[in-house]
Amino acid sequence: MERYDLVIIGAGPAGLSAAIEAARCGMNIAVYDENKRPGGQLFKQIHKFFGSKEHHAKERGFHIGEELLAEADRLGVDVSLDTVVTGLYPGNEVMIKKGGQVSHVRGDTVLLAAGASENMAPFDGWTLPGVIGAGAAQTMMNLHGIRPGSRVLMLGSGNVGLVVSYQLLQAGCEVAAVVDAAPKIGGYGVHAAKLARCGVPFQLSSTIVRAKGGDHVEGAVIGRMDEHGKIIPGSETEIDCDTICIAVGLSPMNQLARMSGCRMEQNPKKGGCVPVCNEYGETSVRGLFAAGDAEGIEEASSAMIEGRIAGIACANRLGFLEDGKAKEAVESNEQALDTLRQGMFAPKNRGKQIEKTDEGFPVSQHLLVTGFLGDDEVEVYPGVTHPKGLHPVIECTQNIPCNPCQDACPHGCIHIGSFITALPAVEASAECIGCGRCVASCSGQAIFLVNEDIGGGYASVTMPYEFMPLPEKGDIGLACSRDGQAIGEAEVLDVKSVKAFDHTNLLTIRVPAELSGKARFYKAAQQ
Amino acid sequence: MDTSERIAVHPILGVPEKGRQVQFTYNGKTMSGCEGEPVAMALKAAGVMVHRYTKKRHEPRGIFCAIGRCTDCVMVVDGVPNIRTCVTPLAEGMDVRTQDGVTPLAGDKADKEEADGTI
Numbered sequence: 145m146e147r148y149d150l151v152i153i154g155a156g157p158a159g160l161s162a163a164i165e166a167a168r169c170g171m172n173i174a175v176y177d178e179n180k181r182p183g184g185q186l187f188k189q190i191h192k193f194f195g196s197k198e199h200h201a202k203e204r205g206f207h208i209g210e211e212l213l214a215e216a217d218r219l220g221v222d223v224s225l226d227t228v229v230t231g232l233y234p235g236n237e238v239m240i241k242k243g244g245q246v247s248h249v250r251g252d253t254v255l256l257a258a259g260a261s262e263n264m265a266p267f268d269g270w271t272l273p274g275v276i277g278a279g280a281a282q283t284m285m286n287l288h289g290i291r292p293g294s295r296v297l298m299l300g301s302g303n304v305g306l307v308v309s310y311q312l313l314q315a316g317c318e319v320a321a322v323v324d325a326a327p328k329i330g331g332y333g334v335h336a337a338k339l340a341r342c343g344v345p346f347q348l349s350s351t352i353v354r355a356k357g358g359d360h361v362e363g364a365v366i367g368r369m370d371e372h373g374k375i376i377p378g379s380e381t382e383i384d385c386d387t388i389c390i391a392v393g394l395s396p397m398n399q400l401a402r403m404s405g406c407r408m409e410q411n412p413k414k415g416g417c418v419p420v421c422n423e424y425g426e427t428s429v430r431g432l433f434a435a436g437d438a439e440g441i442e443e444a445s446s447a448m449i450e451g452r453i454a455g456i457a458c459a460n461r462l463g464f465l466e467d468g469k470a471k472e473a474v475e476s477n478e479q480a481l482d483t484l485r486q487g488m489f490a491p492k493n494r495g496k497q498i499e500k501t502d503e504g505f506p507v508s509q510h511l512l513v514t515g516f517l518g519d520d521e522v523e524v525y526p527g528v529t530h531p532k533g534l535h536p537v538i539e540c541t542q543n544i545p546c547n548p549c550q551d552a553c554p555h556g557c558i559h560i561g562s563f564i565t566a567l568p569a570v571e572a573s574a575e576c577i578g579c580g581r582c583v584a585s586c587s588g589q590a591i592f593l594v595n596e597d598i599g600g601g602y603a604s605v606t607m608p609y610e611f612m613p614l615p616e617k618g619d620i621g622l623a624c625s626r627d628g629q630a631i632g633e634a635e636v637l638d639v640k641s642v643k644a645f646d647h648t649n650l651l652t653i654r655v656p657a658e659l660s661g662k663a664r665f666y667k668a669a670q671q
Numbered sequence: 672m673d674t675s676e677r678i679a680v681h682p683i684l685g686v687p688e689k690g691r692q693v694q695f696t697y698n699g700k701t702m703s704g705c706e707g708e709p710v711a712m713a714l715k716a717a718g719v720m721v722h723r724y725t726k727k728r729h730e731p732r733g734i735f736c737a738i739g740r741c742t743d744c745v746m747v748v749d750g751v752p753n754i755r756t757c758v759t760p761l762a763e764g765m766d767v768r769t770q771d772g773v774t775p776l777a778g779d780k781a782d783k784e785e786a787d788g789t790i
């Protein structure tokens with residue numbers, strides 16, 4: 145039986161990061177992944193990630209994946225693709241299957257980095273063709289260039305549901321609505337706001353009663369739920385759609401962990417049943433580690449750090465890295481992990497009602513229910529000011545671990561401070577030169593440049609724009625409010641597409657001055 | 672049938688990288704797709720939704736996970752049943768058939784479907 149210093153199951157961000165650390169220490173590693181391409185979830189993520197600059201914030205997920213792969217390549221990490229790990233036995237013996245051939249290898253250490261599986265929502269008709277998982281929608285449109293449907297109903301308003309809905313719009317699909325059984329939107333407010341201003345409605349405290357259609361989806365019936373989760377009679381409405389996309393959460397992949405006999409726990413903060421791990425990610429089975437979504441559903445950013453910690457710990461265990469160095473490396477990674485795990489959406493705050501931000505500002509309830517900030521609500525936040533001339537307006541109102549906007553501004557107009565989850569504030573004393581970097585770097589597309597008086601009773605509003613076809617200078621179209629309603633005429637003054645902005649175009653429109661605080665999206669006139 | 676399923680230019684990803692156009696047959700009917708893309712994607716682009724009917728209750732199934740995990744998309748490919756079309760690359764001249772339980776859909780039903788325009 146072949147023996148390796150470290151066997152890694154799964155080549156997503158967690159597995160690859162562990163491989164990188166271990167390879168750096170000179171370990172002999174095997175990495176297995178069932179796919180034709182390494183990278184796990186990252187290659188389906190085409191949006192800019194949150195986080196801090198040190199952790200790839202404002203980079204699109206697939207670019208982060210490319211960087212990880214390049215680094216792994218440089219260190220000579222070889223990933224066995226199309227290879228499924230089918231068993232994990234005492235003594236850290238791993239059974240693999242490739243092209244129908246089964247073989248066994250042994251790892252002096254083994255890392256479980258198998259990621260997550262999607263939860264299902266069995267409503268009447270959920271097996272009809274046209275009902276798909278959110279991951280399937282991403283695979284179809286972002287990897288294969290195929291639209292999952294023309295008009296899609298999304299079930300689930302967590303970050304996955306929100307992000308995938310936006311990606312559907314970018315792929316040219318319509319999103320009929322985002323439905324969620326919870327009374328509040330589960331994902332980041334900035335993600336919801338991107339959808340709302342495109343006109344996507346949210347239907348909360350609701351669920352899909354049934355999918356309609358004979359051989360494939362031809363519509364859906366949704367109904368409102370009472371506090372016991374029962375459909376309120378008479379509340380059913382029909383939604384016109386040809387596709388239903390399910391994004392009701394992820395569960396850690398735990399079949400292999402169960403087989404290994406390590407201690408497991410049911411932990412709702414980690415998204416399900418996971419191995420009990422110490423601070424290095426080691427399970428109760430000596431030499432068996434877990435990292436990433438397999439250890440608890442979180443983010444790619446945390447998966448990468450957990451992977452690094454596990455890689456370092458394995459190297460240390462086998463004597464490839466001395467204690468002092470390992471301790472130092474683990475500590476700095478742990479610190480990074482801790483910063484990411486702050487804010488309203490941190491694992492420790494899951495399920496909590498949060499009424500006020502850390503700074504004491506009221507959390508917009510309107511945003512949580514409709515997906516957009518009320519016109520007057522927005523005024524209380526530190527990112528919204530009204531100086532003369534051009535200035536940024538930052539509609540980022542929840543404590544989330546993100547700060548690229550602060551780093552983006554060369555003039556110090558935007559302040560978050562050292563606490564990454566603090567709300568961005570606009571510095572009154574700094575002068576904005578209108579470079580647009582903040583707009584393009586904002587992962588939540590929550591920054592606008594506004595000049596409330598450009599003369600003649602007009603204002604200008606610059607917004608991030610990531611759709612096709614791109615409007616052209618001189619086009620006349622419609623200015624839309626935060627809820628996607630047309631509120632007036634808009635003329636396109638400028639469209640800026642800069643390589644450094646990585647496909648986030650900056651669209652500047654001219655609107656009647658009284659709309660400067662309301663116009664947040666642009667639609668071509670004929671739509 | 673709407674054939675606008677292929678994204679021509681994507682705002683972030685640009686023009687999708689695709690293999691050359693190849694022909695294959697679906698229940699005997701000639702169709703085209705891109706070489707190397709999963710068979711399921713070529714079918715989806717051609718408007719095919721139903722991949723198989725379940726054995727006991729004869730219910731239709733189509734793409735569900737698109738990553739080879741759920742087996743909803745299995746079909747009879749080149750005479751071999753239970754092929755997960757979402758992870759099987761399309762090749763020139765492939766013979767793809769709707770699966771009925773564990774066998775190809777009987778000729779008359781497949782032909783009828785085609786005549787109905789339900790495919």
Ligand SMILES: Cc1cc2nc3c(=O)[nH]c(=O)nc-3n(C[C@H](O)[C@H](O)[C@H](O)COP(=O)(O)OP(=O)(O)OC[C@H]3O[C@@H](n4cnc5c(N)ncnc54)[C@H](O)[C@@H]3O)c2cc1C
Pocket residue numbers: 153154155156157158159176177178179183184185186189192193194227228229230257258259260303304305307308397435436437438442443444445446447
């Ligand atoms: C829509 C969406 C949006 C997201 N947005 C963000 C974001 O903005 N920022 C962020 O930080 N994170 C985001 N994430 C989360 C992030 O993608 C995941 O948390 C991260 O990919 C987890 O990494 P991982 O390495 O643990 O697992 P994965 O990326 O899932 O990788 C696991 C790999 O293991 C393989 N595997 C599993 N079992 C086996 C087996 N038995 N044998 C062989 N191979 C196996 C899988 O096929 C997969 O390739 C998003 C996720 C989704 C779905």
Ligand code: SF4
Pocket residue numbers: 535536552553554555556557558575576577578579580581582583593
């Ligand atoms: S436009 Fe440029 S100068 Fe103005 S706030 Fe944004 S980054 Fe700073």
Ligand code: SF4
Pocket residue numbers: 194334538539540546547548549550568585586587588589590591
């Ligand atoms: S405004 Fe700043 S902190 Fe908020 S989402 Fe945008 S980049 Fe992140």
Ligand code: FES
Pocket residue numbers: 733734735736737738739740741742743744745755756757758
């Ligand atoms: S769609 Fe699930 S295996 Fe193909």
